[in-house]
Amino acid sequence: MSFFGGGGAPQQPMQPDPLFAAQTEMEMYTVLFNKLTQSCFKKCASRKHKEPDLHLGEMSCIDRCVAKYMDSQELVGKVLQAANEKQAAQQMQMQQMQQAMGGA
Amino acid sequence: MDVKLDAALQKKLEQNVINSTMKQNIDLMSKLADQCFDECVHQFPSRILSKDETKCIEHCADRFIALSQRVGQKYQEVQHKRVLEEKLRQMELNKK
Numbered sequence: 001m002s003f004f005g006g007g008g009a010p011q012q013p014m015q016p017d018p019l020f021a022a023q024t025e026m027e028m029y030t031v032l033f034n035k036l037t038q039s040c041f042k043k044c045a046s047r048k049h050k051e052p053d054l055h056l057g058e059m060s061c062i063d064r065c066v067a068k069y070m071d072s073q074e075l076v077g078k079v080l081q082a083a084n085e086k087q088a089a090q091q092m093q094m095q096q097m098q099q100a101m102g103g104a
Numbered sequence: 105m106d107v108k109l110d111a112a113l114q115k116k117l118e119q120n121v122i123n124s125t126m127k128q129n130i131d132l133m134s135k136l137a138d139q140c141f142d143e144c145v146h147q148f149p150s151r152i153l154s155k156d157e158t159k160c161i162e163h164c165a166d167r168f169i170a171l172s173q174r175v176g177q178k179y180q181e182v183q184h185k186r187v188l189e190e191k192l193r194q195m196e197l198n199k200k
Binding site (some may be wrong): 014017028031032043044060061064065068069072076 | 138165
């Protein structure tokens with residue numbers, strides 16, 4: 001979301017503060033782990049639960065599921081980043097246009 | 105926006121915005137990745153995403169972004185209209 005009319009001076013971009021960033025990162029890994037577990041359980045474990053142990057097929061499915069999940073997260077991250085960069089560039093252009101109009 | 109905030113408060117506010125933007129981005133990514141994975145990947149004969157799966161995930165993410173932009177636009181329009189109507193009503197009331 002953007003803040004129109006904020007008139008933010010183009011200083012160097014601020015960074016999130018390190019403590020907050022570290023905390024958020026930890027949280028992210030917890031969430032990732034939970035989602036990964038849930039998703040791969042849903043996709044790989046047979047619903048019948050006949051035996052207490054995982055069988056071989058399920059185990060290899062889980063290993064592949066984890067790999068694929070991580071890859072898809074990376075992929076989505078790339079797409080989102082590209083979209084963010086595009087938006088930022090558009091905003092820059094808008095700002096420059098506004099400045100040019102104001103300065104005229 | 106001609107309210108003057110003192111510099112320290114201003115800085116704190118900006119920091120908060122940056123912090124929450126970062127968190128929002130991360131949350132969005134993990135939710136979206138989870139959803140797109142769930143919808144696009146169903147079989148596990150290999151540990152590498154197939155071409156179709158990759159395409160599906162990319163499209164899923166792109167389409168979500170397009171959708172959220174569209175929703176944002178429409179929302180802004182509706183909200184803007186509401187504010188205008190409210191202002192008009194107030195003006196009418198003041199006239200009477």
